[in-house]
Amino acid sequence: MKLLKNNQRYVISTLIFIGFSTFIFYKAFITEITVDEAYSFLNYSYVENVLNIGIANNHLLNSYLVTLFQNFGYSEIFLRLPNVIFGWIYIALVINVSLKSKNYLLSLFLLILNPYVIDFFSISRGYGITTSLIFLSIYSYLYFKNYNLYFSIFFLIIATTSYHVAVVFLDFILCSKH
Numbered sequence: 001m002k003l004l005k006n007n008q009r010y011v012i013s014t015l016i017f018i019g020f021s022t023f024i025f026y027k028a029f030i031t032e033i034t035v036d037e038a039y040s041f042l043n044y045s046y047v048e049n050v051l052n053i054g055i056a057n058n059h060l061l062n063s064y065l066v067t068l069f070q071n072f073g074y075s076e077i078f079l080r081l082p083n084v085i086f087g088w089i090y091i092a093l094v095i096n097v098s099l100k101s102k103n104y105l106l107s108l109f110l111l112i113l114n115p116y117v118i119d120f121f122s123i124s125r126g127y128g129i130t131t132s133l134i135f136l137s138i139y140s141y142l143y144f145k146n147y148n149l150y151f152s153i154f155f156l157i158i159a160t161t162s163y164h165v166a167v168v169f170l171d172f173i174l175c176s177k178h
Contacts, residue, residue: 004011009104013095020112024087025116027122028080041079045070059126062160066095066124076124083128090132093139126162133159 046064065082072078091112098108111117120128137155141148 009099012105013108016112017091017095017107020091021088022090025084025122026117027118028084029077031076031122033079034123037079041070048148049126059129059162062124062126062129065129068139070151079124080122083121083124086129086132090117090128090135093135094133096125097139097142104138122174129162130159133162136159 040058040063044058045066048067062082066079069078069081074083094108094111098104098111101107117128117131120131122128133155135150137159140151140155144151
């Protein structure tokens with residue numbers, strides 16, 4: 001099979017970005033609210049008590065962003081919009097990394113078609129934000145010419161505010177040989 005020319009890759013990438021971005025938005029729009037989303041919203045965002053870390057259900061960055069976005073309304077789509085936006089960022093990063101790969105479509109679809117990743121970006125939980133920030137950290141570590149370690153650590157620290165288990169990835173970056 002002939003390799004795709006660069007301009008064909010960009011056209012395909014644009015179509016994939018539009019398609020998956022629309023799919024994530026549509027899924028976020030039609031999915032009914034989950035118990036975890038409702039609990040987090042009512043106990044942290046709605047009452048603007050974001051720093052209440054009594055249980056592991058509160059993903060701080062997600063709760064804070066939901067608090068900001070609730071100014072647009074209380075519909076599920078407005079509460080999920082921060083995760084949808086981070087999903088769009090994730091798709092753009094995956095496309096950018098895949099364009100540099102020999103197995104362009106394989107790497108692209110492996111990273112985007114994971115059903116858990118699609119769910120992460122279509123519900124109002126911290127997992128989608130963390131996934132996007134971890135991938136942004138890896139991207140900055142691999143592709144930023146100067147200060148790549150600093151950007152990588154910065155994005156991982158932000159990821160830990162959304163989901164504290166992301167600190168494991170911070171350890172890997174800090175312990176890696178630079």
